[in-house]
Amino acid sequence: MYNVNDLKEFGYLKIDIDPKIDLPLEIRKMCKEKNAVILAHYYQIDEIQDIADFIGDSLALSQQAAKTNADIILFAGVHFMAETAKIISPEKKVLLPDLKAGCSLAESCKAEDFKKFKKENPDCIVVSYVNTSAEIKALTDIVCTSSNALQIIECLPPKKKIIFGPDKNLGNYIKNLTNREMLIWDGACHVHEEFSVEKILELKKKYSEAKIIAHPECKKPVLIISDFIGSTAALLKFVEKDKSNTYIVATESGILHQMKKVCKEKLFIPAPPIDSTCGCNNCNFMKMNTLEKIYIALKYEMPEIIIDENIRLMAEKPIKKMIDISEKFGL
Ligand code: 13P
Ligand code: SF4
16 A cells, blocks of 8 residues: 655655645744745745745745754745755755646756866856755855845856856846856756847837836846846845836746735736737746645655755755855845
8 A cells, every 4th residue: 555655766756635724824833833944936826825934035035044944844846946045954854846837048058068067167166046956066166046146146257167057048148247257058948048139119108107127137238238236135135126117027926926016006017928829927836836745744744855865964064155155244
């Protein structure tokens, strides 16, 4: 006879939940009983953002994972984010509601290929975006996120060549700002690459007063026409302080939930993707998490993130460096 634990090796649990259950209430109850904390990325569905203990961008979430006193971290995000939490908080149980919640950008950078790239370009400092596997972080000198990439690159010895991976759009954006010699990996996010400059400009004709705001993972033409470029958290902060009333938002649609919460009177229009039938401004990986999966993950304390200890130790150093530098900059 199988039992529920046998499903663990398949990375998911398929369990019927009583439809009468009040999921948010039961989830919060379990968090209290188990001393668990829910860390959610801004790209999660609205219902998850509403029950989270903490909502943030990838930098804020890693900082939170490093300092929480909880015994369990339920990571409502994608695999590399939960893995980062486990790397810096190894004594905690880190749960990811669906182990298949990956990231096309992280996937575009395989450890074997990255090792080769490093070997072909010795004497470089290796900076990796947090959207990478633990194996890539283990090959990295310092990790960055879109919130701190600029400050991290500026901290590096001025004459040193830099390998930057895997996001070419963020890499080129920072290269342009800093004039640093950077060898950039050819990776991109399938959500942020999809925004259509033509359709954004078309929208701008209709909403001439709107400001275009974009995540640096967007393609260069989208960044060129943007009024403000920043990480998810920076975009949120910007709309809160800025005086305009309408924004065309070129990043994953989940952030609009918080934007509408903090600026109830303002209008936020999701930037249109090239193919409007694809729903491409939704990250299909981020949207794999549901309240049902969170309930099951907390109840059975799985699926759990497990990392080889040698890899973890090597990956921990560049993440800690990032956290230390961010603190110095007040990020
Ligand atoms: P942030 O660093 O803004 O959270 O972005 C993470 C991400 O996955 C963007 O696609
Ligand atoms: Fe990865 Fe793009 Fe999804 Fe962010 S939005 S998690 S970069 S696939």
